[in-house]
Amino acid sequence: MKEGGPQAARELLDGARRVAVLTGAGMSAESGVPTFRDAQTGLWSQFDAVQLASPEGFRADPALVWRWYAWRREMVAKAAPNEGHRALARAQAEGRFESLHVVTQNVDGLHQRAGSADVIELHGNIVRSRCLAECGVAYAQPQDLPSGEPPRCPACGDWLRPDVVWFGELLDPDSLRAAEETCAGADVLLVVGTSGLVYPAAALPTAARRAGVRVIIVNPHLSEIDPAAHLVVRGTAARVLPALLGGEPESPAR
Ligand code: OAD
Numbered sequence: 001m002k003e004g005g006p007q008a009a010r011e012l013l014d015g016a017r018r019v020a021v022l023t024g025a026g027m028s029a030e031s032g033v034p035t036f037r038d039a040q041t042g043l044w045s046q047f048d049a050v051q052l053a054s055p056e057g058f059r060a061d062p063a064l065v066w067r068w069y070a071w072r073r074e075m076v077a078k079a080a081p082n083e084g085h086r087a088l089a090r091a092q093a094e095g096r097f098e099s100l101h102v103v104t105q106n107v108d109g110l111h112q113r114a115g116s117a118d119v120i121e122l123h124g125n126i127v128r129s130r131c132l133a134e135c136g137v138a139y140a141q142p143q144d145l146p147s148g149e150p151p152r153c154p155a156c157g158d159w160l161r162p163d164v165v166w167f168g169e170l171l172d173p174d175s176l177r178a179a180e181e182t183c184a185g186a187d188v189l190l191v192v193g194t195s196g197l198v199y200p201a202a203a204l205p206t207a208a209r210r211a212g213v214r215v216i217i218v219n220p221h222l223s224e225i226d227p228a229a230h231l232v233v234r235g236t237a238a239r240v241l242p243a244l245l246g247g248e249p250e251s252p253a254r
Helices: 004-016 025-031 056-062 061-077 083-093 110-114 173-184 202-210 237-245
Strands: 018-023 099-104 124-132 159-162 186-190 213-217 231-233
Touching: 004 110, 004 213, 004 231, 004 237, 018 173, 025 083, 025 110, 061 124, 061 159, 083 099, 083 110, 083 237, 099 173, 099 237, 110 237, 159 213, 173 202, 186 237, 202 213, 213 237
Parallel strands: 018 099, 018 186, 186 213, 213 231
Antiparallel strands: 124 159
């Protein structure tokens, strides 16, 4: 692994036909959506992950968990895609590479709102809800009940829950398989704004590197998966991605 600027990353990208992009919460930080593990500002430094992001926590206090997701949904609705999201969508739309596919751990839908197509959402989407009893029904955001409790599934009457992956739950196998194939089948994998602490997403860069993919990490800070990278660009998503994918290179700012 070595550190370098956008120019070194552009050189790796210049020869690439298939590009995969794996994003985490840092991708949306400059849109005003907090990450999970950044000290001070990360959600898990202020809230209890087990209480708010696990099936047990939801069963213990559905109204509390539903309110917390309603607050996050509102925050995400007010946020706008940043220059990083837009640079990825633009590169895909303009056919800068033979293929450019985004795999995200984010549940905020900002890649899609920027215009990226066929985004693989590994951890679900906060805007959707689904039945806790898994009767198989997924819903666009239903009306909240006046009691503050979650709405009920129209099909079976159990609680509706956010359609996101909670701690202790398995990822959708089709999405995971598609993510593995996308990352390992690329010439270059760009890994943006993830701490690399949550599996199985965190295993994707190492698996891709083993498959011969050139791995570039974009992150202003050290991450757990830096050793999987051929090149680490220390900078933020909204500054570095336009410099990597756009016209003239710029120097990254933190
Ligand atoms: P984390 O909060 O663990 O990590 C965020 C990463 O983004 C850190 O490495 C930061 O250094 C980096 N970062 C911060 N600001 C950035 C910026 N402007 N540009 C680029 N990078 C920046 O978030 P994730 O790795 O996404 O799971 O966390 C993985 C999963 O853990 C999440 O999907 C969520 C959480 O629990 C579920 O919801 C299932």
